[in-house]
Amino acid sequence: MAASTLTEVARLAGVSPATASRVLNGSARKPGQDIADRVRQAADSLGYIPNAQAQGLAKSSSGLIGLIVHDIADPYFAAIARGVQEAAREQRKMVLLATTGGAPAEEKEAVAAFAARRADSIVIAGSRSAQPENQEGNAELAAELDRYCRNGGRVAVVGHPVVGAEAPEGYYVVAVPNQELAAALAGKLASGWNGDFVIIGGPKGLFTSDDRVRGFQEGLAAAGREPADIVRTTFNRAGGYEAGLKLAGLIKARQAEAAEGPAGRKLCIFAVNDVMAIGATAALRSEGLRIPRDAIIAGFDDIETLRDFRPALSTVRLPLEEIGRLATRATAPGTASAGEGPDGAESNASGIRGADAEEAAADGVGPHPITGEVTLRRSTETAA
Amino acid sequence: MAASTLTEVARLAGVSPATASRVLNGSARKPGQDIADRVRQAADSLGYIPNAQAQGLAKSSSGLIGLIVHDIADPYFAAIARGVQEAAREQRKMVLLATTGGAPAEEKEAVAAFAARRADSIVIAGSRSAQPENQEGNAELAAELDRYCRNGGRVAVVGHPVVGAEAPEGYYVVAVPNQELAAALAGKLASGWNGDFVIIGGPKGLFTSDDRVRGFQEGLAAAGREPADIVRTTFNRAGGYEAGLKLAGLIKARQAEAAEGPAGRKLCIFAVNDVMAIGATAALRSEGLRIPRDAIIAGFDDIETLRDFRPALSTVRLPLEEIGRLATRATAPGTASAGEGPDGAESNASGIRGADAEEAAADGVGPHPITGEVTLRRSTETAA
DNA sequence: CTGAATCGGGAAAGCGCATTCCCACTACGT
DNA sequence: ACGTAGTGGGAATGCGCTTTCCCGATTCAG
Known part of the structure; x- marks a missing residue:
């Protein structure tokens, strides 16, 4: 039994395919009640399912x-x-x-x-x-x-x-607004933290990563801090882990140095996304380091599944x-x-907005631009 | 400019649509080299993209x-x-x-x-x-x-x-093999643990949940343990959290009791999936309880994103x-x-297998059945 | 009561492609 | 030399549906 067609339905209902089509699919023309009923009944007695391919072909749109x-x-x-x-x-x-x-x-x-x-x-x-x-x-x-x-x-x-x-x-x-949000994050972090910063970034050229790195540096600058060093790696958990390993070495070296010199300052690590941050955390842990004892760490995205993670990630909530x-x-x-052209340029309203808010608006992003929310989570609870 | 069609390509190449079709799509008949070249050239000079709808309609299969x-x-x-x-x-x-x-x-x-x-x-x-x-x-x-x-x-x-x-x-x-794996998990857990067990299950009637619950109970029984109590909730993180809250009360009560009576035994909580386990953990934590100090917890699935979670979840790795x-x-x-019918019934080979291995094989599950791997993770590292 | 306007249905022409025939032509065989 | 098989291309049909166009039947205005 092949799937039944509109024609079969029509025949069974004793009408033309055109009519059947009109009743079964939203057409402008509504056939009479009695006929409609007959067609509908025929349709589900045959278990008719319209062929979307054919429909698409006919009206060139596919849903x-x-x-x-x-x-x-x-x-x-x-x-x-x-x-x-x-x-x-x-x-x-x-x-x-x-x-x-x-x-x-x-x-x-x-x-x-x-x-x-x-x-x-x-x-x-x-x-x-x-x-x-x-x-x-x-x-x-x-x-x-x-x-x-x-x-x-x-x-x-x-x-x-x-x-x-x-x-x-x-x-x-x-x-x-990756850049703005990263800057905001850096600002908040800097205000509660007087150590050095390091960034775990994605490969150079990846816009999302670059924006977040740039924003973070700007935020640091605005807070009167030195720019952070950058470790580049892949944009996923594995990359974070790898970078974490590297940083673990750095941290240990600094600690050793501090033991005999002036108190070395703790490192704050900003990974450009949460998954990388988690990877880095795992790496530090595997090297026997602890957070926040030996370093603190921040991410970006506020991935839902990772919210229960401890030590909690400071991060930026993106309404994904x-x-x-x-x-x-x-x-x-x-x-x-x-609306083409940036003529409708409304002023940059409150809140953190798109890199190019007007452009975004002009591009029909919708009623409200994407905003984000910086969440500073305290890693009071110690974990590996 | 509407998307160009096969016919247009054919015309440009000076051949019939039939021929164009034959060269551009894998047909049995291969037209001559020169013609093929002409067609192909015409095709990409027009930026021709075949209309999958039409193709699908014609050969009734959609890819x-x-x-x-x-x-x-x-x-x-x-x-x-x-x-x-x-x-x-x-x-x-x-x-x-x-x-x-x-x-x-x-x-x-x-x-x-x-x-x-x-x-x-x-x-x-x-x-x-x-x-x-x-x-x-x-x-x-x-x-x-x-x-x-x-x-x-x-x-x-x-x-x-x-x-x-x-x-x-x-x-x-x-x-x-949810049931078998859950049983195996229970067995392993029981062998290293002499306290009581509680199960956080999904809604009754949800097969995956029911199987895991049943398997776990079987595993306990096989290890000579009492059956575990079951807390039913939704099959997601929220459910786990909710159940965790409930269990936190229970744990506290038992601890209070233990303080004046014989040493109360710690609880081992089995959540029927990892996400629920995480939720439960978060709930316990929010109630000031700690793992593994006040309870231990196990999940199921071994979700990749949660592997870095600490305290680490004992869980069953499913090759999702x-x-x-x-x-x-x-x-x-x-x-x-x-192969219809369970006639090919091969004996239940090594390893944990599907609930109905023969049936699975008969149903064409593929060269090898799904197995799983029980991972007991030690929660040595204390975390909230 | 007749004319036009309207309504409700059917016939038919595609939508873009695959494919089955069919035909002209070449390359063989004996 | 003729006939046959084989080859490479085109014409035509149909996949299942939408939609335009058309036509007979109502309905309503004048």
């Missing part, structure tokens, strides 16, 4: 939203995905998932695949990067997106615009789910028209 | 894999999703995501939506449940799946078969990603034919 992440198992992306999923459901659409590991070339492939499926919109959640080896990939990605938009697709990217993409109609960016929702909604037709 | 989870932000599902995604990529398919919160009615909707999109296969990752309020939903879900399978769809479900689903052609279940991969591969055409 699909493409989501691109680096890794769906990363809690950061998982949280965003939840938001996207929610918004998709509001729009009665389904989400198509692609994971790319962050490589622009893969992302380009994903966009092409989404385009092939005639996805109504695409949300790109992974951080952009400007590393030289990605240059070509970025260009191709930009071109692909451009074409997608020109064909009526809508795309929202979280964080930074795609490198090299001119902003066509239908291109939105949800600005995340909300970000996903906003990005998705931005791509919904009939929403926040992409 | 889509549907994945159903309770919540994509739950690290358990996120890990499975990663595996599914990986396997999907191997098969050059895309994954379509649906989150249902675990309600069978929603799941039925999702299956219908997947069927409408003509997904080639469906992976259902959430735990099944037999709660009375879900009875109707379960039946509908089973019916929907049945129809889907009869129309040539393939479905793999993780953990337990869908309630009420007779096993049609194309229906696979990846058995997870592998489970996702296996389930997905099981649905790939040309794989592990669904």
Whole structure:
């Protein structure tokens, strides 16, 4: 038994396919009550399920939203995905998932695949990067997106615009104030802490990482502190661990030095995301160091699953789910028209806002810009 | 500019659409080299992207894999999703995501939506449940799946078969030995621990939870221990927290009692999943209790993000990603034919195996069944 | 009571592609 | 030399649905 078709339903109901289509799917023309009933009855007696492919082909729109992440198992992306999923459901659409590991070339492939499926919109959640080896990939990605938009697709990217993409109609960016928030975090940290700072950053060129590093340094400067040293590593837990190992050596050296010189100051480590911070913590622990006795540590993102972690991470709360929702909604037709040009430039209202608030607003980020919240957690409770 | 079509490409290349189709998509017939080149050149000069909808319609298959989870932000599902995604990529398919919160009615909707999109296969990752309020939903879900399978769809479900689903052609279940593993965990715990046990379980009727509870009790019995009390709550972090609060009271009472009577024995808490265990830990901590001083705690799943948690959770390592991969591969055409009937019943080989190993094998779970690994972590390091 | 306006339904033309036929042509065989 | 198999391309059909267009039947105004 093959799936039954509209035609079969129509035949069973004794009407034409056109009529059947009109009653079963939201058409402007509503057939008469009696006929409608007959059709509906025929439909579910046959267990009719409309063929979305055919529907899509006929009205060229698929009810699909493409989501691109680096890794769906990363809690950061998982949280965003939840938001996207929610918004998709509001729009009665389904989400198509692609994971790319962050490589622009893969992302380009994903966009092409989404385009092939005639996805109504695409949300790109992974951080952009400007590393030289990605240059070509970025260009191709930009071109692909451009074409997608020109064909009526809508795309929202979280964080930074795609490198090299001119902003066509239908291109939105949800600005995340990484820099400002990192600066705020540094400020708060500095006010309660008189030691030195070290930053565990991601690979150079990764925008999210770079912004947070830059912001943090600015915050330190504003507080009259020396700039922090930077250890670069990969943007995940493993990278954090590796860097942690390195820093453990440093800390021990400083402690040894302090034993015979003036009191060495404790180190405050800022990892550019929570997962890296956790990795670093584990590394320190494995080296016999303790937090906050030997160092203190801060992260970024406020990953839900890690909130119960102890010693508690000082971190910046990013409304990840909300970000996903906003990005998705931005791509919904009939929403926040992409007012082009930064003419609507409203003044930078209260709270920490997007790096380019006006631009964000102009790009249809939604009713309110992304804000964040710095959370200083006291690591009073000692743990390895 | 609308997306260009095959016909346009064909015209530009000066060939018929049929020929263009043959060269651009893997057809059995390979046109001549020169023509192929011309077509290919025309194609990318136009930036041609095949319309997957139309292709799907024409050959009735979509290259889509549907994945159903309770919540994509739950690290358990996120890990499975990663595996599914990986396997999907191997098969050059895309994954379509649906989150249902675990309600069978929603799941039925999702299956219908997947069927409408003509997904080639469906992976259902959430735990099944037999709660009375879900009875109707379960039946509908089973019916929907049945129809889907009869129309040539393939479905793999993780953990337990869908309630009420007779096993049609194309229906696979990846058995997870929750019960055995829980028993093994109980055994190990009991051998190093002479206090009482308490179980924090999910809602009654949730198979995964019930199996783990049952297995744990069996393990205790096998070790000559009294059965544990059970606190039922929701299957997530919040539930764990709530239960933890309750248990904190119990623990304090026992401690008070112990102060004036014979030495009260410490409690060992088994939460049926890691996330609940974390919640419980947080609750105990908030009540001023410490682990392992006042109680010890064990979980299940070995969620990656939680491995760095301290006090470390004793837990059972479930190869979540592998489970996702296996389930997905099981649905790939040309794989592990669904040998019907438990005739191939091989003896229960070494290692902990599926609840019904033969059935699992017969259901095409793949070359090797899911095993797990009990990890007893010492909570030597004290933390709140 | 007739004309036009309206309504409710059907016929048919695609949407973009795969694929089955079919045909012209070449390369063989005996 | 003729016939046959084989080859490479095109014409045409259909996948399941939406939508425009059309037409007969009502209804209402004049």
